[in-house]
Amino acid sequence: MSRPPKYWVRAKKILSKRDKVMKKLITEYKDGSLITRNDIFFSLCKSIIGQQISVVAADSVFLKFKKKCKNKINARTVSKLPFSSLKSCGLSKQKVKGIKDLAKRTLNKTFKPHLIKKMTDEEAIEYLSNLKQIGRWSAEMILLFTLNRSNIWPLQDIGLLRAISNNYNKKYLPPKIFLNKLYKKFTPYCSVATWYLWRSIDDEPIQY
Numbered sequence: 001m002s003r004p005p006k007y008w009v010r011a012k013k014i015l016s017k018r019d020k021v022m023k024k025l026i027t028e029y030k031d032g033s034l035i036t037r038n039d040i041f042f043s044l045c046k047s048i049i050g051q052q053i054s055v056v057a058a059d060s061v062f063l064k065f066k067k068k069c070k071n072k073i074n075a076r077t078v079s080k081l082p083f084s085s086l087k088s089c090g091l092s093k094q095k096v097k098g099i100k101d102l103a104k105r106t107l108n109k110t111f112k113p114h115l116i117k118k119m120t121d122e123e124a125i126e127y128l129s130n131l132k133q134i135g136r137w138s139a140e141m142i143l144l145f146t147l148n149r150s151n152i153w154p155l156q157d158i159g160l161l162r163a164i165s166n167n168y169n170k171k172y173l174p175p176k177i178f179l180n181k182l183y184k185k186f187t188p189y190c191s192v193a194t195w196y197l198w199r200s201i202d203d204e205p206i207q208y
Contacts, residue, residue: 004033005148011189015196018185021167025196034195036148040113041106042073043146044131047138048098049091057090064089075106098133105131121149144191153183153190163197 016023037043049065050058068085069077078086078099086096105111111131116124121143128139140154154160164182165172186193 004035005150007150007189008033008192011150011192015186015189015193019193022186022193022196025167025200029196029199032199034145034148034191036146038146039073040116040142040146041075041102043142044102044128044134044138045073045078045099047141048095048102048133051095051133051138061090065091075103078103079107095133098131101132116147121152124149144194149191151188151190153186153194155179157194159198159201160194163201167197167200 012026016026045065046058046062049062053061065086066073068081068089083096083100086099087093091099102111106113116127119127124143124147125136125139128134128142129136137154137156140152140156143149144152144154161173164170164174164179168174168178168182170178182193183190
């Protein structure tokens, strides 16, 4: 784990000035911040595993996956594991294919995560989305949690939309016009706003 991003303290000050709800959340939740594992392979595996299942179920499957990898979640370890062994963790065929493909492309260097650093957010989302089982939401989670990009606003995330509805007294789903208004208000620190909104509906700080 690492320290909070360099922009974190400045972002809190700016968001507190711009928005009353943000000021309240930032004052209320002082425990933790956005951090990174600096391990894109680990995070992509976790993202694939967690797709379309509950947090509790995802944690259970991930623990089994981690055990199969003998606590060494990397491309070489995963590439050596049989398909059936990964499936026995509770993974669907498609998820196993996604994780296996990720390992293969990492080892043969057709996937080059170091290139992402020079990409814009949209370019990075497009690049990550070329991987099997990785769509826009998963790519945004990688940019937010692994690469700590400052201005990610993941509007496909149900938790974020629910948190916006709760905190701004809006119906669910919040109107698109309002979501765009918040995006403009929070830019260039939408990632920080997202983290605090998630925090308001979750007892534990989220980490991918």
